[in-house]
Amino acid sequence: MRRDVFQAIADPVRRDIIELLAKDTLSVNEIAEQFDISRPAISKHLKILNECGIIDYNQIGRERICLIQPQKLIPAFLWIKQYNKLWEDRIDSFENYINEIQAKQKNE
Helix, strand or coil, X not given: CCCCHHHHHCCHHHHHHHHHHHHCCEEHHHHHCCCCCCHHHHHHHHHHHHHCCCEEEEEECCEEEEEECHHHXXXXXXXXXXXXXXXXXXXXXXXXXXXHHHHHHHHC
């Protein structure tokens, strides 16, 4: 089954793993220690991230070190970015509405 970046970021645990690996390379055990879920569950999440191309492994002795491949997150970034203007406009509109209400309250 071919997976994509959107499947990778769909789960909050995988998003947390991506965040950890964005800061540092970690072994599978070091990642597992950060979560209150089983080691097999973490391994499953790592497998999905690997299948999506978000992480790669380096084998060092008996340890597997996880490395993030940030360029693989670009499609998700570009998809989200297209909505940036829409949300900015909505937030600006809401801010204007709040300002109008506050101005009316001051004048009363």
